[in-house]
Amino acid sequence: MIVEFILLVLKAAIPAGTPLLFGTLGEVTAERSGVLNLGVEGMMIVGAVTAFGVTYTTGNIWLGLAAAALAGSLLALVHAFASITLRVNQVVSGLALTMLGLGVSGLVGKRFIGMPPRTRLAPLTLPGLSDLPVIGPLFFRYDPMVYLAIILALVLWFMMYKTRWGITLRSVGESPATADALGVPVFRVRYLAVLFGGLMAGLGGAYLSVVYTTAWIEGMTAGAGWIVIALTIFAMWDPVRAMLGAYLFGGVRVLQYRLQPLGISPNLLNMLPFIFTILVLMLSTGEVIRRRVGAPAALMQPYTREER
């Protein structure tokens, strides 16, 4: 009974954590370049409404996902322009982006409320593997986006630590003046990183509306974007650790629903992810200081060459 319950939670935790993983991978990349984007929540919800709208209109879920990625990066472009070119305070600009995203999605999404999904993403079955007992359903019967997120996490990790791009990205986030003095185009790197962050947040939101819930509900991200910000710190800006964090939080989300029938107050359970966020932040901050792998040193610092 207990084993079954745990397996059930584990199995559900992975899809529940997938939108968080997309968002976190994007935010990890942006922050590694030195730009904090608090607009994740806004980019995710815009991704969610775009994906649902386009999928509903065209009947093609892949078109919906692509449109969401584009919408997310367009919104991120606003933040990039404000914080990199205009050197606006990144916190203010990011918060504005979240407000903007929530507002726009509500407006655009009005006519999709209550609409049924026209198509669904079928789980990917891997011959042989998916039929294994216990392991099969636990690891090999998810939709393709789950696997895409995992592959992206691994690729991103490899790119970050084992390639020239990775060194460039990390150096720009640690010390833009150093990178600039060596001829690295600091602005371009930061723009691309922030746009990639928007793309991933858009995909994360899209996953919520067309894969996970298959419906558009106003405000459906419900704070997922904020959890992404916390996860980025928990992950210590590492894509592989982001995977761990995202599924952990996915598990917390699932528990939230599973524990409700046991008579625990739903209000209390709604607080669960956020209480967990605070706990995780307190614990990981200690480790960040100890292991000297803190936030990118130039996080939130706009760069100009002619500074005295």
Add this chain to the structure above:
Amino acid sequence: MPNPSEPHLAVAMHGIVKRFPGVLANDHISFEVRAGEIHALLGENGAGKTTLMNILYGIYQPDEGIIYVKGKRATIRSPRDAIRLGIGMVHQQYRLVSTHTVAENVVLGLPVSFFFPERAARRWLEEFSQKYGLSVDPNARIWQLSAGEQQRVEIIKALCRGADILILDEPTSMLTPGEIDELLGIIRRMAAEGHTIIFITHKLDEVFAISERVTVLRQGKVVATLETAQTDKTSLARLMVGRDVIFRLEKKPAQPGEVVLRVEALHVLDDRRLPAVKGVSLTVSAGEILGIAGVAGNGQRELVEALVGLRKSQRGRVFLKGQEVTNQPPRALIEQGVCYIPGERAMGLAPGLSVAENLILKDYCQEPFARGAFLDYAVINAHANRLVDQYSVTTPSPATPVKLLSGGNIQRVILARETCQSPTLLIAAYPTSGLDVGATEYIRQLILQQRDQGTAVLLVSEDLEEILQLSDRIAVMFEGEIMGILPAHQADLGTIGMMMAGAQRIPMSEAA
């Protein structure tokens, strides 16, 4: 006048003008460097040396002027352009990513193989370590390296990019005397291989030690370009400062009185909670200056912060005039006459507040400046006017925010506040760093004056000249320990250098 497009000139800059808000940093500067020479660029802080070289390296854009590199007219819009022209620059504040490895720092921005790029760096590191004696461990992280090793990484970075014109901005400022000798050797080897070296400095001895020619800047203008062999220290100093400079301060023999500060086996942790001060013991008597020499980052900052109450010590005890004051808060120490001149001036002042307000930061809540909950500005301004006169602070008015003053004047404001009530113990950490010769001279005199009035002075400085000039006794700190304490008249540069590098330890005698 040679033709600027002559190929034997590695660099020719003509009529360079650079303005910053409120400052004319470069005022029609013309500067020429011959191919293959070691050329010193001499001037005080703020004379415009770094600005000029930042223009050559593409970090700043000049407002006016023309640049020729190797005989060809050059427009240098970014460091990328400069690198392409074969120019490399080692900044005074090293441009290194401190959390990354040496290899990662070296390959940053280079078109090496996309996957596993650090492998290329290893190859280069081997090559340059053989050729110039520039050896560093490619897998070490920058923060684990000494200042000298970090500088080697910077030089390697420039060489990998094919730099044959190398700009070194104050390259000796963070090094021990031994490391300086090593660096000068490397520079000579590079020049012999055909590299052109521009050596920025404000130290006259270095000009004579290394350069073939020297260009002197003062207040943004070129004062002279000379063959080094045909000039001498006195005339260069006069050119640099614009008046005669006294190399020896008037210093009376010390009259040490009772012991004011006694530190016993003090242990302090740094920000990363690692041991920074490891069992330091010392005493400072009234009327004497104890100088603490050492390369920055060997626990001096943590020691000083523990002594002024800004940092808790783990073990050991501190006594002030025989009373134990270990880990007392700053306010309690201030009330017992401990005064502190911090190295980072921003720490000692509230930059947005006025000169007058900064001068009462320690006493604002007491009579006569405060009356109940209110401040008495008449008294505060009178107090400010008196100190501004007495310490010759150049300020438009006492109501001017301190951040608008020059570095020297900001330091005078701190000194005025800290010394106007005759402290029992004065702790000065890097009191003259970043100041020009005039301000430095003034501040050193003031510290001596405090000593003669019977104040016990603890002086921490990276500037060996300053330590030797002011101290009555010299302690050398290395990796959190005191390597030994010498009477100033017994101290020679060689011994102190060895101690700074941790290569020599002098057992503590009872005299220390």
